[in-house]
Amino acid sequence: MFLGSAYRNRNNNNNNNIFRRYPEGCGEENIRDVDPDNIKANIPTSYMRHVACLPDPCDTDRGTVVPSIENTEEDWECPNIVEHGGTCEVSCGDGYHESGDLKCNLGEYVDDVQCLPDPCESQPIEIDHQADDFSCDVPIQHGEFCELSCEEGYRPTGNLECVLGSFAPHICEPSSCTNTPDIAHASSTFACPDSVETDETCVLECADGYHPSANLTCFASEYVVSIDLWRSLETV
Numbered sequence: 001m002f003l004g005s006a007y008r009n010r011n012n013n014n015n016n017n018i019f020r021r022y023p024e025g026c027g028e029e030n031i032r033d034v035d036p037d038n039i040k041a042n043i044p045t046s047y048m049r050h051v052a053c054l055p056d057p058c059d060t061d062r063g064t065v066v067p068s069i070e071n072t073e074e075d076w077e078c079p080n081i082v083e084h085g086g087t088c089e090v091s092c093g094d095g096y097h098e099s100g101d102l103k104c105n106l107g108e109y110v111d112d113v114q115c116l117p118d119p120c121e122s123q124p125i126e127i128d129h130q131a132d133d134f135s136c137d138v139p140i141q142h143g144e145f146c147e148l149s150c151e152e153g154y155r156p157t158g159n160l161e162c163v164l165g166s167f168a169p170h171i172c173e174p175s176s177c178t179n180t181p182d183i184a185h186a187s188s189t190f191a192c193p194d195s196v197e198t199d200e201t202c203v204l205e206c207a208d209g210y211h212p213s214a215n216l217t218c219f220a221s222e223y224v225v226s227i228d229l230w231r232s233l234e235t236v
Helices: 002-021
Strands: 032-034 044-048 096-098 102-105 108-110 115-117 154-156 160-163 172-174 210-212 216-219 222-224 230-232
16 A cells, blocks of 8 residues: 555655646647656656646626627626626617627636617508508618608608617698689689698688688698589679
8 A cells, every 4th residue: 555655645746746847738739747857858648647627717706898889778698707708698678689799718808799770661551541552662771761651632751760779750731722723613823822721711702792611721732612612792
């Protein structure tokens, strides 16, 4: 027993000396023994020891900095420890999506990860009085527009802008009246304004001997006209 123990101790001391004399240290290669028969030449052998230089994990408790990313969820954070080659999953806020995940490389997070605005991938909610063939060419990127088209007599209040995955609301409103209706017995100088908005009126002027039963009201580019607009004041 004594001899065996002494032999092992001697071998351990020799191995320690070998490591102290092996100058390469930890680099890209794992630590290797040196050949005892060529110790002066310091030539690594082909067999591996059980000791190695391992890649550092990303450890926030030991100084690893998690990159600041705009538009993440309010309570998003990376785990305290992520092993080399592993990833930290990025969670973005509403209306945003991640361009990727943070990858741990030798104790540091790499990759330029962003929370990007969501595109509009679905058709907008149906709009009253939209044209029968109206549709958007989805997907549409955030900040881009879809041209709204309306049925006859209506006009869009604006085009639909994609904002963080949803279309900003617009409507089809009644168009203005831009013509003067042809009315029998109207004054020869009678004319409506160039543009009369829906629910606004054009004051009818009649020829001598006639009077208007009502004014003209614009609705969806057309004037609403009563059947009994005029009555003769002449005695028959």
